[in-house]
Amino acid sequence: MHPSGGHLTREPISPAALLAEVAGPEHGASCLFLGTVRDGPEDGGVTGIEYSAYDAMAGAELDRILAEAQRQWPAARVAVRHRLGLVPTEDASIGIAAAAPHRADAFAACRYVIEEVKRRAPIWKKELRADGSVLWVDPQGRPVVVGPE
Amino acid sequence: MIRLKFFARYAELVGREDLELPLPAPATVEEVVRRVRAGIPGAAQLPERPLTAVNLRHVRLDAPVRDGDEVAFLPPLAGG
Numbered sequence: 001m002h003p004s005g006g007h008l009t010r011e012p013i014s015p016a017a018l019l020a021e022v023a024g025p026e027h028g029a030s031c032l033f034l035g036t037v038r039d040g041p042e043d044g045g046v047t048g049i050e051y052s053a054y055d056a057m058a059g060a061e062l063d064r065i066l067a068e069a070q071r072q073w074p075a076a077r078v079a080v081r082h083r084l085g086l087v088p089t090e091d092a093s094i095g096i097a098a099a100a101p102h103r104a105d106a107f108a109a110c111r112y113v114i115e116e117v118k119r120r121a122p123i124w125k126k127e128l129r130a131d132g133s134v135l136w137v138d139p140q141g142r143p144v145v146v147g148p149e
Numbered sequence: 150m151i152r153l154k155f156f157a158r159y160a161e162l163v164g165r166e167d168l169e170l171p172l173p174a175p176a177t178v179e180e181v182v183r184r185v186r187a188g189i190p191g192a193a194q195l196p197e198r199p200l201t202a203v204n205l206r207h208v209r210l211d212a213p214v215r216d217g218d219e220v221a222f223l224p225p226l227a228g229g
Contacts, residue, residue: 123228124157
């Protein structure tokens with residue numbers, strides 16, 4: 001159902017399913033992060049984002065990031081899901097659930113995973129604007145206009 | 150032979166996602182990038198120093214490339 005070890009999906013992300021994956025009686029703290037498609041005042045009328053990935057590498061990179069989190073916080077359990085394809089504004093593009101015996105480890109493991117995904121996952125996004133324009137997003141630089149579709 | 154992969158904006162510039170390139174002798178990623186930019190239509194618009202991966206791992210431009218490797222050209226990452 002999910003390609004690449006189950007971390008990538010073309011379906012809406014279920015926070016409840018992610019939390020269930022990391023649940024356990026020994027975990028007194030669960031932390032959920034959702035990254036959602038934004039259309040803020042400076043974003044220019046974003047109606048959705050089309051996410052694409054180097055699927056095999058993205059799956060492998062997410063596996064490596066989770067393994068690193070496991071080594072740093074051995075008592076924590078973390079699950080991640082990144083959505084691909086067209087994600088409408090306000091829907092989640094990424095969900096991360098981290099559970100641990102205590103909250104410090106849950107927050108830290110969750111934070112580690114989102115920051116490393118941002119830095120390392122081979123995933124790209126194309127913003128779809130209300131005016132019909134389409135932009136590849138470079139978080140480090142200016143978006144590149146590729147024209148209306 | 151090595152497999153080349155292009156993604157997102159780079160795939161649009163090159164006009165395809167997959168290509169094969171003969172590799173007569175071991176090379177570095179930097180040499181592969183130079184050959185791609187010089188020899189493949191549309192690829193001259195790729196950066197001289199793009200993000201790259203070999204066999205599903207991020208690498209630096211001085212990393213070795215061997216016969217059978219998969220070399221990927223990665224536009225600026227935007228996941229999350």
